[in-house]
Amino acid sequence: MSTQKPEELPSEEELAQMSRDELVKLGSKLDGVELVEYPDPWPVKGTRAEKRAERMVAFWFALSGLAGLAFVVAFIWWPAKYVAPDEDGHLMYSLYTPVIGLTLGVAILAVGIGVLNYTRKFVPHEIAVQERHDGGSNELDKATILANLADAGNRSTISRRPMIKRSLAFGGGVLGLALTALPLGSLLRNPHAQSDNKDGLIHTPWQHTKEGEKVFLRRATGTDEVSLVRPEDMDAGAMDTVFPYREGDTAHDWTKMLLRGDSPVMLIRLRPADAARVIKHEGQEDFNYGDFYAYTKICSHVGCPTSLYEQRTNRILCPCHQSQFDALQYAKPVFGPATRKLAQLPIAVDEETGYFISTGDFIEPIGPAYWERKS
Numbered sequence: 001m002s003t004q005k006p007e008e009l010p011s012e013e014e015l016a017q018m019s020r021d022e023l024v025k026l027g028s029k030l031d032g033v034e035l036v037e038y039p040d041p042w043p044v045k046g047t048r049a050e051k052r053a054e055r056m057v058a059f060w061f062a063l064s065g066l067a068g069l070a071f072v073v074a075f076i077w078w079p080a081k082y083v084a085p086d087e088d089g090h091l092m093y094s095l096y097t098p099v100i101g102l103t104l105g106v107a108i109l110a111v112g113i114g115v116l117n118y119t120r121k122f123v124p125h126e127i128a129v130q131e132r133h134d135g136g137s138n139e140l141d142k143a144t145i146l147a148n149l150a151d152a153g154n155r156s157t158i159s160r161r162p163m164i165k166r167s168l169a170f171g172g173g174v175l176g177l178a179l180t181a182l183p184l185g186s187l188l189r190n191p192h193a194q195s196d197n198k199d200g201l202i203h204t205p206w207q208h209t210k211e212g213e214k215v216f217l218r219r220a221t222g223t224d225e226v227s228l229v230r231p232e233d234m235d236a237g238a239m240d241t242v243f244p245y246r247e248g249d250t251a252h253d254w255t256k257m258l259l260r261g262d263s264p265v266m267l268i269r270l271r272p273a274d275a276a277r278v279i280k281h282e283g284q285e286d287f288n289y290g291d292f293y294a295y296t297k298i299c300s301h302v303g304c305p306t307s308l309y310e311q312r313t314n315r316i317l318c319p320c321h322q323s324q325f326d327a328l329q330y331a332k333p334v335f336g337p338a339t340r341k342l343a344q345l346p347i348a349v350d351e352e353t354g355y356f357i358s359t360g361d362f363i364e365p366i367g368p369a370y371w372e373r374k375s
């Protein structure tokens with residue numbers, strides 16, 4: 001707030017006529033600011049030290065730009081798909097995370113160091129004393145502070161340092177591009193590129209890839225032991241997490257499958273009294289096996305694992321945002337932000353072995369919505 005008496009203030013016309021230097025002085029005076037020291041960082045222009053400082057700042061901005069560029073390239077083209085340790089390409093795959101972390105880290109760090117260096121070497125380090133005041137600023141104060149800022153920019157000599165300006169534009173621009181690539185990068189890939197096989201977006205590893213194939217429900221025990229599930233293994237009211245397993249699957253096949261986000265399924269055995277109250281979804285009347293129901297574990301809100309099953313209420317809970325799904329009504333949402341039911345996996349018991357199998361893939365997309373999702 002100005003401390004000047006109204007009669008001492010310049011009129012609007014006088015204000016418009018004033019030069020930037022005059023406005024700076026006026027602003028300081030009005031704000032009761034006393035500039036104790038306001039030294040030019042480079043009083044003698046064009047010295048070797050000044051040029052060295054300029055090159056140093058430009059170096060950091062340029063490094064930031066190069067690292068940002070490397071990040072964008074690696075984020076889009078570096079092979080990120082899982083490759084087992086004894087397969088070709090494992091080294092490149094295992095370097096994916098370090099490479100994108102390192103390049104983005106260097107890009108951010110370098111631009112920060114560049115700004116710090118510029119501030120230390122080229123912005124005047126004035127010492128000013130100013131009295132504090134309450135309330136907002138009037139138009140006159142705003143005009144003078146803008147002049148002050150422009151003056152500070154001018155005195156920092158940025159306008160006559162094209163090397164720093166260009167390297168800053170390069171570094172800042174590429175860094176901005178890198179930050180944009182994070183959310184947009186995945187959109188550059190065609191989500192339907194593999195839609196004809198089990199790796200495609202609309203299929204899960206539960207898909208039967210050949211006639212008569214048996215896809216068993218297997219528990220993840222953390223060991224190589226193959227633990228399949230039979231109806232008599234589960235008590236009424238129990239829940240188990242299962243994954244697809246085919247005879248002959250190797251440890252690598254199992255690892256690859258576990259890495260997929262769309263394979264975990266909740267196998268629930270309802271209590272007989274509850275099972276008698278079940279309402280089935282149209283077209284999915286034969287998806288259950290007796291009291292056993294299998295639902296994807298991927299929440300239809302934003303894809304967290306819906307890992308909690310409350311036996312007393314028959315509700316499936318997602319811990320992320322507290323969505324609840326009714327296991328007695330085809331896992332339709334009854335509370336929270338989720339609006340779609342959990343996809344149901346069709347299951348049966350293999351007559352030959354007595355173990356649970358899936359009779360096919362999910363018939364609806366699992367997890368959160370995407371453009372073409374109809375259900």
Ligand code: FES
Binds near residue numbers: 299318322337
């Ligand atoms: S991801 Fe399940 S409620 Fe949000």
